[in-house]
Amino acid sequence: MPEIKSSHFLSDKSFLNQNLRLVKHIDYTLIFSVIDLCILGLLVIYSTTHQEIVNEGAIQFTKSQLIYILVGLFFCFFVAIIDYHDISKIAIPLYFLSIIILVYVLISGKETGGSRRWIQLAGNRFQPAEFAKIALIIFLSDFLSRQKDKLSDFLYFTLPFLFTGLLMLLIYKQPDLGTAMVFFAITLFMIFITGISWKYIIIVFLILLSLFPIIWSFLRDYQRNRIILFLNPEMDPLGAGYNIIQSKVAIGSGGLFGQGLFSGIQSQLKFLPAQHTDFVFSVIGEELGFIGALLLLSLFILVLRKGIRIAQEAPDLLGTFMATGVTSFMFVHILINIGMSMGLMPATGLPLPFISYGGTFMITNFIAIGLLLNIHLRSIFT
Amino acid sequence: MFSQKSKKLSKEITEKRLNDFFILIILCFVIVIINLWYLQIIRGKEFEQKAINNCIRSLVEEAPRGEVYDRNGKLLVTNRPAVNFSVIPAEISDYQTMSDNLSLIIFMDSSSILDKIRSSKQNPFHALTIKRDLEKDKIITIEEQKYKFKGSLLTVQPERKYLYQNLASHVLGYVNEISEEELNAPTFSHLSGGDIVGKSGLERYYDSYLRGEKGKKDVEVDALGREITTIEIKNPVAGNDIYLTLDCELQQYIEQQMFEKKGSVIVSEPFTGKILAMVSYPDYNPNIFTQQMTTAQWQEIAQNKDNVLCNRNLHSIYPPGSVFKVITAIAAIEEGIVNLGSSIYCPGYYQVGDLSFKCWKESGHGKQAIIEAIANSCNVFFYTIGQKLGIDKLNYYTKLLGLGEKTGIDLPGELEGLVPSEDWKRDFYNQSWYPGDTVNMSIGQGFLLVTPLQIHNMLSLIANEGLFFRFYHVEKIISQSGEIIKEFEPQLINKIDISQNTFQIIKEGMKKVVENGTGRLANIEEIKIAGKTGTAQNPQGENHAWFIGFAPYDNPEICVTVLIEHGGDGSTVAAPLAGNIIRKYFQLKYNQIAKAEQF
Numbered sequence: 001m002p003e004i005k006s007s008h009f010l011s012d013k014s015f016l017n018q019n020l021r022l023v024k025h026i027d028y029t030l031i032f033s034v035i036d037l038c039i040l041g042l043l044v045i046y047s048t049t050h051q052e053i054v055n056e057g058a059i060q061f062t063k064s065q066l067i068y069i070l071v072g073l074f075f076c077f078f079v080a081i082i083d084y085h086d087i088s089k090i091a092i093p094l095y096f097l098s099i100i101i102l103v104y105v106l107i108s109g110k111e112t113g114g115s116r117r118w119i120q121l122a123g124n125r126f127q128p129a130e131f132a133k134i135a136l137i138i139f140l141s142d143f144l145s146r147q148k149d150k151l152s153d154f155l156y157f158t159l160p161f162l163f164t165g166l167l168m169l170l171i172y173k174q175p176d177l178g179t180a181m182v183f184f185a186i187t188l189f190m191i192f193i194t195g196i197s198w199k200y201i202i203i204v205f206l207i208l209l210s211l212f213p214i215i216w217s218f219l220r221d222y223q224r225n226r227i228i229l230f231l232n233p234e235m236d237p238l239g240a241g242y243n244i245i246q247s248k249v250a251i252g253s254g255g256l257f258g259q260g261l262f263s264g265i266q267s268q269l270k271f272l273p274a275q276h277t278d279f280v281f282s283v284i285g286e287e288l289g290f291i292g293a294l295l296l297l298s299l300f301i302l303v304l305r306k307g308i309r310i311a312q313e314a315p316d317l318l319g320t321f322m323a324t325g326v327t328s329f330m331f332v333h334i335l336i337n338i339g340m341s342m343g344l345m346p347a348t349g350l351p352l353p354f355i356s357y358g359g360t361f362m363i364t365n366f367i368a369i370g371l372l373l374n375i376h377l378r379s380i381f382t
Numbered sequence: 383m384f385s386q387k388s389k390k391l392s393k394e395i396t397e398k399r400l401n402d403f404f405i406l407i408i409l410c411f412v413i414v415i416i417n418l419w420y421l422q423i424i425r426g427k428e429f430e431q432k433a434i435n436n437c438i439r440s441l442v443e444e445a446p447r448g449e450v451y452d453r454n455g456k457l458l459v460t461n462r463p464a465v466n467f468s469v470i471p472a473e474i475s476d477y478q479t480m481s482d483n484l485s486l487i488i489f490m491d492s493s494s495i496l497d498k499i500r501s502s503k504q505n506p507f508h509a510l511t512i513k514r515d516l517e518k519d520k521i522i523t524i525e526e527q528k529y530k531f532k533g534s535l536l537t538v539q540p541e542r543k544y545l546y547q548n549l550a551s552h553v554l555g556y557v558n559e560i561s562e563e564e565l566n567a568p569t570f571s572h573l574s575g576g577d578i579v580g581k582s583g584l585e586r587y588y589d590s591y592l593r594g595e596k597g598k599k600d601v602e603v604d605a606l607g608r609e610i611t612t613i614e615i616k617n618p619v620a621g622n623d624i625y626l627t628l629d630c631e632l633q634q635y636i637e638q639q640m641f642e643k644k645g646s647v648i649v650s651e652p653f654t655g656k657i658l659a660m661v662s663y664p665d666y667n668p669n670i671f672t673q674q675m676t677t678a679q680w681q682e683i684a685q686n687k688d689n690v691l692c693n694r695n696l697h698s699i700y701p702p703g704s705v706f707k708v709i710t711a712i713a714a715i716e717e718g719i720v721n722l723g724s725s726i727y728c729p730g731y732y733q734v735g736d737l738s739f740k741c742w743k744e745s746g747h748g749k750q751a752i753i754e755a756i757a758n759s760c761n762v763f764f765y766t767i768g769q770k771l772g773i774d775k776l777n778y779y780t781k782l783l784g785l786g787e788k789t790g791i792d793l794p795g796e797l798e799g800l801v802p803s804e805d806w807k808r809d810f811y812n813q814s815w816y817p818g819d820t821v822n823m824s825i826g827q828g829f830l831l832v833t834p835l836q837i838h839n840m841l842s843l844i845a846n847e848g849l850f851f852r853f854y855h856v857e858k859i860i861s862q863s864g865e866i867i868k869e870f871e872p873q874l875i876n877k878i879d880i881s882q883n884t885f886q887i888i889k890e891g892m893k894k895v896v897e898n899g900t901g902r903l904a905n906i907e908e909i910k911i912a913g914k915t916g917t918a919q920n921p922q923g924e925n926h927a928w929f930i931g932f933a934p935y936d937n938p939e940i941c942v943t944v945l946i947e948h949g950g951d952g953s954t955v956a957a958p959l960a961g962n963i964i965r966k967y968f969q970l971k972y973n974q975i976a977k978a979e980q981f
Contacts, residue, residue: 189403192399192402192403193396193399193400193403194395194396194399195395195396195398195399248421248429249429249432251418251421251422251429252421252422252425252426252428252429252430252432253426253429253430253432254422254426255422255423255426255427255430256422256423256426285418285421285422289422290418290419290422290423293418293422294415294418297411297414297415300411301407301408301411304404304407305404308400308401308403308404308407311396311400312396312397312400317393317396320393320396320400324400324403327403328403331407331410335410335414338414339414342414342417342418342421344413344414344417
């Protein structure tokens with residue numbers, strides 16, 4: 001099969017025309033769903049932080065988030081324009097760069113709250129683990145699309161897990177167990193898509209299950225506590241179980257229509273910790289109610305549906321894998337964050353895409369959407 | 383790249399698998415939505431009510447720290463009730479206004495109040511102490527303006543009180559709020575911000591015994607902050623009391639004697655290691671730490687040029703000067719370089735190559751045997767035997783007698799000091815060891831640096847003829863119910879191999895020091911004292927004056943070490959002070975015996 005060179009179809013046009021054509025065919029449903037999510041996020045961040053005491057003024061968080069969104073959009077279109085085949089050419093350097101940066105973070109990253117997750121760059125803080133998710137998706141897509149036929153060979157089947165495992169280990173060391181698990185989930189879904197036989201999938205789950213006692217022994221005390229408390233939050237209602245209980249009360253008290261924006265009892269009185277980052281869904285539940293939460297979930301389903309569709313319609317397997325990686329990355333974040341807020345999952349502190357406050361994560365989300373747009377565009381022109 | 387056929391096949395599979403993936407996504411979302419329905423619609427009303435009432439307010443009741451008594455059962459440190467201003471962060475609607483209002487009353491920066499609330503990482507329903515120990519007029523003002531402070535409360539909590547103000551401040555130490563750094567340390571990991579911990583001295587060393595257990599009262603309050611029900615009460619458990627080996631009266635007496643001087647005094651029992659008095663002067667009043675200090679107040683203390691917070695007995699190092707000569711003498715006798723019969727002629731100087739080392743008596747001491755040399759502190763005698771010994775031997779005996787090493791006393795932050803060697807000088811200065819260095823060291827000058835406590839350790843060891851007892855301050859620790867938690871016995875930690883004969887010679891020399899040598903001014907009528915004076919030169923200014931001594935000579939009961947920083951001559955400044963202290967000790971002892979007989 002000849003290699004698909006998307007630049008061929010544009011070769012006789014001027015640069016301006018090329019880009020005009022691209023803009024015309026952008027997937028606007030996807031883009032606008034994402035922008036709607038961002039607006040909802042801005043409202044919630046304003047609601048939870050406008051009383052915050054910050055030197056720079058009360059709406060600092062909202063302002064910063066708006067800037068992150070704009071920067072994200074820029075990255076999104078930038079990534080959408082460069083042909084994803086060209087992007088896949090730097091898959092291996094990207095992967096190794098991620099490893100180097102993650103090692104650097106462990107050695108001389110900024111320490112906050114007992115973990116090293118940040119690096120300082122040009123006056124800004126970055127969380128390299130976020131960008132590493134994109135690097136992993138690109139690297140695995142490249143690897144799987146090349147080696148797909150050999151995956152039934154057990155050696156080749158284990159390779160993607162080894163690649164991911166290395167990244168996971170570095171992130172676990174920060175320590176950031178939640179993010180490490182996201183890496184694992186992304187890999188699992190991408191391998192599932194290759195059509196690997198169910199036999200292998202069952203083997204992986206059995207191995208994981210049998211490894212559980214060993215994994216348990218490697219967990220830190222607070223991580224074990226989270227799992228125990230997830231199973232029984234009432235055990236320590238004022239300590240570590242506090243978040244889960246308060247979050248459930250917040251969501252529950254929202255009722256059908258919610259307490260109204262800016263007037264959640266729980267969130268406005270700061271009963272909820274980290275409410276503009278990890279527990280942002282509880283605020284939506286409380287202030288916008290069941291209706292608001294459904295709106296949010298519908299927007300997410302729309303984005304995920306688009307992701308799956310783009311994966312199915314991709315011009316080649318490379319595109320399919322990339323789109324699948326991105327979709328699974330979004331899905332895992334949404335599921336874990338919302339599940340945690342409702343007490344359905346252990347509290348791991350993963351942010352909610354496009355909603356939670358945070359620069360690196362917002363930009364990563366938009367890069368991911370940029371990849372989807374990219375694949376979508378190439379599928380139209382082939 | 384794949385063949386067309388295999389591509390087609392995998393396309394089909396991936397498409398099917400992607401459909402499965404989407405089904406999984408939908409399934410998960412359905413579960414989420416069902417749960418939302420359950421939480422928000424089915425149980426919504428119940429949760430709403432809970433959100434309105436749900437406010438478990440948790441009040442911490444601090445435990446009183448254990449009390450501290452001296453060896454005669456005299457109470458030295460206790461607790462007094464103090465009124466603290468605390469806030470429940472969750473119940474404050476507007477931090478800025480609250481802190482602005484408060485800062486006007488308590489004279490604390492509005493921004494530092496905000497900082498305190500912001501940096502508290504605890505549950506927002508836990509009361510957070512903003513200001514400890516409010517004055518009466520401030521309490522009244524806050525009570526009057528209560529409406530301005532919704533979400534705050536005044537609580538009565540125990541605060542540390544040092545009954546004798548400055549007395550033994552360096553030994554007792556002080557308490558204050560736990561620092562961020564300490565919170566991260568494993569020993570304090572179970573504590574939280576705002577807790578009070580021992581910061582120095584015995585308060586620090588025995589913190590875990592003294593601290594006690596906090597109490598807790600969880601109450602459910604409504605949205606207006608009114609208590610609805612009490613959920614749980616846990617009463618605080620007071621810390622354990624400690625009984626010291628310290629004699630309050632002796633300590634007081636010495637502190638009076640040290641007035642307007644700088645330096646340190648240690649008095650202990652050589653055969654047990656019990657510290658009877660330990661004075662470091664100038665001192666401070668630990669009560670000032672109990673009230674919240676301003677930054678300016680703290681800086682005044684911390685940057686004070688007299689270094690008042692430093693316990694000079696173990697946190698400062700000095701050249702030992704001539705008190706070190708006893709070690710040179712021990713080494714020389716043990717190594718067979720001198721004996722009772724040998725003598726050395728002192729012309730008033732000692733020549734090493736081109737260098738001439740002076741004796742303190744310019745005209746010279748003439749012929750000196752070892753006992754006279756110790757009594758007169760003749761430099762030339764010790765130069766001569768020091769050089770014959772050589773640095774390696776000198777270094778060996780110095781360490782053997784406990785210098786350059788922590789004594790293991792029950793106080794934090796003890797320094798090691800410095801016992802130089804050839805290797806050390808090469809590593810540190812990149813120079814070889816000169817004969818002049820050995821000569822200097824043999825009279826306790828040069829690179830040698832010691833803490834007064836190490837010198838005291840050496841003194842006790844001579845009094846004990848080779849036995850090392852660990853120094854300690856605490857006799858026993860007793861719980862509030864009267865149960866003995868821990869009892870401390872004298873602890874023999876080492877016995878060094880030096881002959882009885884050597885000690886006899888040294889002791890005889892030290893007796894002569896006080897009888898008719900350099901330490902005559904330490905002489906008191908009642909009791910025979912053995913001692914040694916020292917005048918340590920130091921480049922920073924006036925000499926340090928040393929005196930070490932034990933009494934009674936034939937059956938030592940106490941050892942006394944006196945160091946007066948920049949005091950001048952050991953024989954005129956430190957020796958009489960030591961004599962007075964020994965007299966006071968025996969007076970106190972016989973008074974007590976007399977008192978006991980009366981009853």
